[in-house]
Amino acid sequence: MTKTLLSILVMLAVVTRGMGQGTTAPIYVTLWFDTEDYILPQDDGATKRLAEMLTGLGVRATFKIVGEKARVLENRGRRDVIAALRRHDIGYHSNTHSQQPTIAVYLQNAGWDDGRAEFYRREVQGVRDVERIFGVTPVAYGQPGSAWAPQVYPALHDMGIGMYLDESDHVGIDDQPFYYGGMLNVFKMRSNLARMDLSGGESLANGKATFTKAYDQLRRTGGGTISIYYHPNEWVQTEFWDAVNFRRGANPARSEWKMPGTRPAAETEQAFDDFEQYVRFIKAQSGVRFVTATELMTIYADKAMTRSFRKEDLLRFARSVQNDITFQRLDGYTLSAADVFGLLTDAMAAFIERNQWPSATKVTALYGPARMYTPPTGGTRSSSFRWSAFAQAVRDTSDYCRSSHRLPDEVWIGAESMSPADYLATLARAVEDLIATGNTPTDVIRREGHYTADHYVAEDSPDLWSWVIFPEGFHAPRIMELARLQAWTLKPAVLQH
Numbered sequence: 115m116t117k118t119l120l121s122i123l124v125m126l127a128v129v130t131r132g133m134g135q136g137t138t139a140p141i142y143v144t145l146w147f148d149t150e151d152y153i154l155p156q157d158d159g160a161t162k163r164l165a166e167m168l169t170g171l172g173v174r175a176t177f178k179i180v181g182e183k184a185r186v187l188e189n190r191g192r193r194d195v196i197a198a199l200r201r202h203d204i205g206y207h208s209n210t211h212s213q214q215p216t217i218a219v220y221l222q223n224a225g226w227d228d229g230r231a232e233f234y235r236r237e238v239q240g241v242r243d244v245e246r247i248f249g250v251t252p253v254a255y256g257q258p259g260s261a262w263a264p265q266v267y268p269a270l271h272d273m274g275i276g277m278y279l280d281e282s283d284h285v286g287i288d289d290q291p292f293y294y295g296g297m298l299n300v301f302k303m304r305s306n307l308a309r310m311d312l313s314g315g316e317s318l319a320n321g322k323a324t325f326t327k328a329y330d331q332l333r334r335t336g337g338g339t340i341s342i343y344y345h346p347n348e349w350v351q352t353e354f355w356d357a358v359n360f361r362r363g364a365n366p367a368r369s370e371w372k373m374p375g376t377r378p379a380a381e382t383e384q385a386f387d388d389f390e391q392y393v394r395f396i397k398a399q400s401g402v403r404f405v406t407a408t409e410l411m412t413i414y415a416d417k418a419m420t421r422s423f424r425k426e427d428l429l430r431f432a433r434s435v436q437n438d439i440t441f442q443r444l445d446g447y448t449l450s451a452a453d454v455f456g457l458l459t460d461a462m463a464a465f466i467e468r469n470q471w472p473s474a475t476k477v478t479a480l481y482g483p484a485r486m487y488t489p490p491t492g493g494t495r496s497s498s499f500r501w502s503a504f505a506q507a508v509r510d511t512s513d514y515c516r517s518s519h520r521l522p523d524e525v526w527i528g529a530e531s532m533s534p535a536d537y538l539a540t541l542a543r544a545v546e547d548l549i550a551t552g553n554t555p556t557d558v559i560r561r562e563g564h565y566t567a568d569h570y571v572a573e574d575s576p577d578l579w580s581w582v583i584f585p586e587g588f589h590a591p592r593i594m595e596l597a598r599l600q601a602w603t604l605k606p607a608v609l610q611h
Contacts, residue, residue, distance in 0.1 A: 138401045139337035140611060141329055143308075144300060144410060145393075146176040146279055148256065149199070150211050151347040151355040152186040153371055158195050161346040163386065165198035171393055176279060176407045178205035178256055181240020184247045196247060203406035206252035206275060208261075209240030212356035212583045214365035218261040222590040226484035226520075229265030229596075234272060241273045254407035256280025259581030263593050264600045267295025268481060277407045281307060281343060283578060285571045285597060290338050291414050291607040293450065295600055296479050298414050298607055300407075303341040306332065310392045312348055312385040321392050329399060337401075337609055339410070349385050352377055356583055363585035414607035417447040422474035428461050429549050432542035439535050440567040441605035450605040451567050452480045455538050456515055458545055463512035465548065466505045481520035482602035486595065487533035488524075497560050499527050504558040508541065521602055534602070535563030568598035 147164065151157040161177075168175050177199050187195050208217060220236070221229045245251050254277040255270050257263075262284045270278070278299040285294055286302025293299065306328045310321025325340065332338040347355060352375035359371050377385075396402060405413065423431075431454045434442055442449045449457075456478040464472040489495075499507075507527045514522050525537040532540065539561035547555060572578055574594040576587055 139333045139335075140609070141332055141337060141399070141402045142339045142405045142410070142413060143342060143396055143402055144176065144279070144339060144405055144407070145173065145342045146178060146205070146254075146256075146407070148180075148207050148258075148343065148345045149177045150180040150183055150207055150258070150345060151351070151374075152180065152183045153355045153359070154347065154351060154374055154376070155190070156350040156376060157347045157355075158187065158190065158192050160349045160382075162192075162195040162198045164344075164346055164349070164389075165195075165202060167386070167390060168393070169198070169201050171390070171397065173393060173397065173404045174202050174406050175404075176203040176205050176254060178207035178254065178279070179244050179248070179252070180207045180211045180258075181209040181237075181243045182211070184240075184244045188247050200248055200250075203253050203408055204244065204248045204250050205254035205256065205279060205407060206241055206244055207256060208258045209237050211258040212360040214360060214363060214583075216259070216261045216581075216583055217257060217266070218263050218579065218590055218593060219584065219588065221263040221265055221593060222588075223592055224265060226265060226481075226596060229263065230269045233263070233266045234269040237266075237269070238273060241275070251275070253277060253411075254279040257282070259583055260284075260579055261581065261584075263590075264295060264597045267297060267600070271296060277411055279407050279410075281341065283572050284594070285601070285604070287570055287604070287606050291410065292604065293416060293448075293607055294604045296481065296603060298411055298416075300339065300341055300410065303339075306338065306340050308340050308342050309344070310388065312344075312388065314381065314384045314388065318388045318391055321388075322395055325392075325396055325399075329402070333401070337611070339405075339609075344389075347374075349382050349389075350376055354582075360583050362582065363588075413610055415610055417608065417610070418449055418453060418477050419479070421447065422476055423457060423461075424474065425461075425471045425549060428458060428471070428475065428545060432458060432545040432549075435542045435563075436539055436546075436561065437564065439538060439563050439565045440569075443606065447608055448605040449477070450603050451538075451565070452482060452521060452602040453477045453605070455521055455534065455602070456480050458538070458541050459508060459512050459515060462508045462541060462545060462548075466508060471549070478515060479519070480515055480603070482600040483521045483523045483534055484596075484599070485523050486599070487531075487535075490529070490531050493529055496527075496530060498557040499560065501554055501556060501558060503527050504540075504544070507537075511537070532560070533563065535565040536561065537563070539563035565602075567601040567604050570604055571598045571601050 251274045255275045256279050260282045289304045289306045308325040311317040355374045358374045439451045461475045524531040574591040576589045
């Protein structure tokens, strides 16, 4: 009896403990460093010390390296710094960071394809130098300052970089990771950004309070990610290296670059001590795990890309986009408006070809349109189209998406064109009617699409581009216009427990 009772109690304890673990909301903390100062030599030592401190604490971070910083470390013979950083994830933080023109400045009037090509041309050498010096392809990228632009996403893909990791206000969903431009983004985290100041005094206590607030909120809502970023130069400088030299569009010759001011040694030591205590505090919290960019891409893997969708799924998606064209949250995965555009187009094209729905349709990765839709001149605007004409437009659109890897700017039906939103709404209704009746219609009624995914993209304003390195009054309406078009690709990232 005693042995039996003891066995039951042990089993209950194991089950209870397992249940408790299963219900603990996971909190992932991604710690990243924009490793950029290639002017002040003291930054090298601070970078090494941070990397080694974190390694000693059993924490791996993501160090985003500027191409020029990597080259300077190599030229100074700082193999010790490079070796310390290689124990962490290596990301990319632009080729020269603040030298003029910066990324948003040189892309401000560019279109989609030429902007993609120009970013690649200017930045690929920095990526290759980081790759050569550190022995790995950078896993993530983030822009210098607020020099964000949507054209960089396909260029990053071409360079082999898989994730966007930074902070700014251009685009985001609910202060948590999301997909945009075909890759995972940890960006615009706001309430889930937990930076501790490095100014001593109450900095540590305030930092703990900031982290705890974000931690408690995420625990209540099922878990999520907290983002924390720094620059190694913050430990040793009184002013940022680039603001001293490149403020408001300044572009001095290298021989005229000035050293930034440095902090007293006691302040630097206090900052290192506070930071170590801050990391230890975070690590001690229940359910917390520090993760790198590489790990985040697994934790937030896009499950939609590996799923197969049946006729019943297509019907559900088609009904949804007739109301609002935006992302859809489903059971364990999400779909962007571009995902649904591709799914319905491919499925309808297959139906037209074989007169039956495919047994399974997969998501095709597509970027958004390259320009705003402009109605054609002349002619009339039809309220309906003959089935044969609409079917040809669907086939053409499917072929365009496969060859261009993006949505068309317009869909032509004879001498008329439709916006991508109107085409999708019209297609969605046709899909719904076909599935319901099983018969192809004589005519397809034209529908108006309501594209709302761009509500998650900021409006252009000088405040959005407030980085001190930009020329006075800089703003970039063309960049934000393209950003709204690429919101076709926007969707929340789903935490894979």
